[in-house]
Amino acid sequence: MKLVVGLGNPGGQYEKTRHNVGWLVVDEVGRRWGAAWRKEKDAQVAEVRVGAVPGAKVLLVKPQTFMNASGKAVAPLVGFYKLEPEAVLAVQDDLDSPFGLLKLRPGGRHGGQNGVRDLIRVLGTETFPRLKIGISRPPVGWDPADWVLSKWREEEAATLAELVRLGADAVEVWAGSGLAEAQGRFNSTDLRPKPDPSSERPAEPTASGAVPDPGVS
Template sequence: MRLIAGLGNPGLQYAQTRHNVGWLVIDELARRAGATWRLQEHAATCEIRLEGTGVPGQKVLLVKPQTFMNSSGKAVLPLLNFYKLPLEALLVLQDDLDSPFGLLKLRPSGRHGGQNGLRDIQRLAGSEAVPRLKLGISRPPPGRDPADWVLSRWQPAEQSTLAELVRLAADAATTWALYGMAEAQAQFNGTDLRPAAVAPPSPSDF
């Protein structure tokens, strides 16, 4: 069994904010499976089954913490303990201020980098070895408070890239659940949906 937790804040006012991009990926995984959500003490959960080529099918518990971001561990760790799963059976889907919007990164462990949901999970787990899928949301424009930025809504011009980012992140989480971290990293690390830079014209073009 695997557990995939998308970090975010509960409430409609946060649903389309940058901080909740992990929830968007979880919702996409649930949508693909036609899963039904149930509300538990600190989390909304649903069970899905993933099938792959050449590997056994895998049962996955999808989790959306109903605590606020800073208390994500309060929702995730009891479920991990209830199912007697090790940390390596958990994948955290998180926003990442330090990556440009459109970039995916999978990591098996490491520091939280200021992401308070991951920080709380690591604190309660007593370990930095928490696998995570980081979805870049970019740093705010100069002069804008990062705390305000992460709670801002996606702009219309970002929607097509966001939809593709969510789709690929759901594919990456599926690959992780079925084939492991190394295979998911090989396929998806470095995925970059930013528009390619336009090269300046060379003298021969004139």
């Protein structure tokens, strides 16, 4: 058994916010594998088998305790199933990664993500893997707390959908083949728009060999 926790906040007002991207990934995994969600203590959970038959057995978890108390929902499940930290994958939003990037890490500090912070507190270790979905730093003038609770913009929808799809793929590979395999396949993900090469083409020299100055008529 492996456990995948999508970090987020319960309630319709948070459903389409940046902080809940972990839920989107876990929901996509559940949709693919016919999850039957049920309430268990402080979480919505579903057991699925992902991958080729018989598939890896995975417990999908969506805490119902709000982000800052995510560990309260996860710790009893980890204890009940007697899981080692390496068998618990946290799917989280990441302020320090640009929107369009996805990466897996074997553990480490919480980086200010309060759901991860609480998981570290209750599990007593930093050595559980993370799937980080970049949401970028807030624009100038935005408080980070307001930014993570802001809703996705319409022009971000296509990239978000692709990130969620790839995130669900990464969860499946992690569950079936391990962290190293998932890192090798998905840590190069970069869906940021690429610059137009034509806009960076140097100016053509004149007949005399000098590059014309656009500020001189």
